[in-house]
Amino acid sequence: MRRWILMALVALLGAAAMTGLRTHSVSAHGETAQEGFVRMEALGWWDVKFSKSDLTQNDNMTVSGTAKILETWPSNMSDGAPKICYFTVVEPGARFVLVDRKINGMPAPQSFFCSKGGVYNFSMTLRARDPGSWHVHPALAVKESGTLIGPGQYVNISSSPSGFSFPLTLLNGKTIDIEGYGTWLVLGFSAVTLILGMWWLLYWTVPGGIKRTVCRLRVANELPLNQDGGPAVGIITKADHRHMGYITGVTVLLTGLGFLWASIHYSGNIPLQVDWVTPPTPAAPATLATAQASNAIYDPNANTVQVIATVTNTSKSPVQVSAFRTGNVSFLNPLSSLPHGDYEYQIKSLSPQDPIGPGQTQQVTITLDAQVLKNLELLPLGQAQYVVAGVLELTDGQGTRNFDTIQASLNPTST
């Protein structure tokens, strides 16, 4: 019985302790557990494109698109006023390296100053690093709120015979490969310090006689705390002091001379940089129309959500509802474009289907497949705010687009 229990314990510990290595591919990245109404109210994403989906190691790929911090940004996140943001990529590990990032045409290596209502046309260039099939999303991190994830897709990386490299030229003209740069010093110096530490410890613990650990307790118990008994007792001798002096001396020399060498060899160093930018405001397209939502009706029997909005055409040509974008998903009017990728779907129906004439005001009903919203946990049933929000895209005959933020209360027809 004892052996059985012991084996069970060992098996349990061993099996569980081995849970933790290697990787495979992936689908969503956890955004579906963030509350639906938050994701709808916070950001709008459109035109997200991946320039390639198959690459070899060291190839570049660009993820581009637009993210807008909506006017409906939740008041309990970042105190209702986002100030500092960061475009990033969500991927299962460091499978790519980011080599370039522009926001509204401006290079943005680090964080940037953002605001509610801001429109950010981003492009991030990624260099393929790890062979495999990886699900990648652009994302926008907002200080004191967290990271909001845009639409993503699988990208495949195949290996290159030369492996991955990441060259970078320093200001002193030297070219390095960041991937392995400085590793020799880190591992080498750390190993040397380990040798010194083990030398110190083994000196005390390995020899027998009066240095047997467990046996010393009896002697130590009888000595006052701040005394070691001196050479007469012999638990710490002059030879011990001398030897410890040698090790300490070597340590001090290694540290001091190493510091001096590194300061000279790596002179010209600068402190870590904090370089946050304020991207320019992109030129807004001509205003075509304004829109306001009045209702969002959820019908559990038909499994649909109907967004009812009033659109006023303020331009000189007819405009059409071309898409409704909410969270990281888009519902497209098939008359304007067809869905592609995992995050684009068709509007189930649009009523009336005809474009809205110049100067006209028209109530439109956009019917969405509620199952899509449920699968992506965007329908806020059972959550703290029954709200539908998003971006209504309106397009005129010349292809000019307006993006109007709309929000309405979600009203189920039955519970």
Add this chain to the structure above:
Amino acid sequence: MYQAWAVFPWGLDSSTTQFFWMWRMLVVAFLLGVGIFTVLWWRWILNTGRDLPQRFSRREEVRRIAVFWGLIGATSVNLYIEASFWPNEDGAFHQTLVRDTAFTVAHIPMFYLFFPLGVTLAVGTYLYGRTRIPAVYGADKGFPWSFFLLISATVTEVAQVAMNEWGHSVNLGNAGAEEFFAVWFHWPFVLYGWLAGGIFALWGETILRLYAIEDEEAADARDTAPAPQPSTSAPV
């Protein structure tokens, strides 16, 4: 190995059915497994302890102290896995996705296997000491402070899991939404961990008992040694 196989296909999105079966059910499996093992093991220690003879040899007591040290060792290894190996895994894993559930993949073995197992091992070690080493841990002496601290460390660590998940979900002081190791609601993990310093007292107590056994053995050896014989050779 399970995590290596299952984490990236099914571990990143807690809303999927696969996540439910591959990962959430693992919580159930772990808790049930630890629960069953705990009950069986503790019962075995207590039942067999009752059947042991009241008197036992010094060699036998030394052997029991050696086994006791082995159990402390197992507790120590478990503490390493729960306080070092797995937190590194947790930190690494949380860089690959957005935290979307209290039952994230890295949390499942950490919080629902190794943390409860720490309690099992600490209490089991105490039960072993109470039934096998009565000179130090017998029931008549009261409850040892050394075990009180060590067991408290393991129990409070389990309790702290709840505060940790609460802190991450509520985003109090805007601290829960980002992955910051040194966030304030992580600090109780450290403070409770310090209580495990009681483990050194276990070694101290049993070493002092070993000395007592050695002294008894030496006293017996002196008593039973033959009396020294007068010298038969003439003095020089």
Add this chain to the structure above:
Amino acid sequence: MATATIDLEALRLREIGERKYKFIDRKWDAMFWITAGFVVGAAANITHLLFAGDWDFWTDWKDRQWWMTITPFATIIIPSALQYIQWRAWRFPTGATYTAVCLFFCTWIGRLVQWKFFINMPINFVWSATWIPAGIITDYVLLKSRSFILTSLIGSATWTMAFWMSNYIMLLPFLQPTKFMDHTLTVADVQGISYIRAQTPEYLRVIEHGSLRTFLQETQYVSLAFGTTLCVFGYWVGQFIGRRLSVWPIFRYLKQY
């Protein structure tokens, strides 16, 4: 006569130390050092990780203002406790070095297994600092002074300075300037930008931003000085753990509970 008495006492203690035992052999020593290593490494690692881990984890967090203020405090706590325990129990000046070596193994196993092999972060971005030179020097202070008060004062200074100097050696290559996305940055900044950490956006870095009061190049030294002061406080937190939680409980029992 007094000298003879003292010599007799010293001789008696020496005999106790050299006494041969029937049951206590070297296996007990090995068992203690090896099994204690797990709990010591774990305690040191969790204290370091959750008090100061962010600064130690990434090259792009090891700045002039915060890294050296917080890390020495967080990492002296357990070595101080072990200094007390190992001096009190065995008169070994090994507590700080032992903790530093155990922490070395714990952090490197964590970095290699979890960060390198699991999510393939390059080791030159997530390398662990070393505390061993600091541990050796601080243990030497205890050996020579035999005083915990002096070790808390002198040892905290040596701990902070030795930690900074020894790890600065490894950090300096990453503070070389480069041009990246048309901006002047360090190699460490580029690592932070390029090797994407999904949940550690760049703005999360608690590092020197500069201000009207950053006192030009004095920032580093002000941080070292304050780090040393905090380290003294941390040392006594460790002493509390060693004295009250590890040694005091020996043969003490709760009678009512």
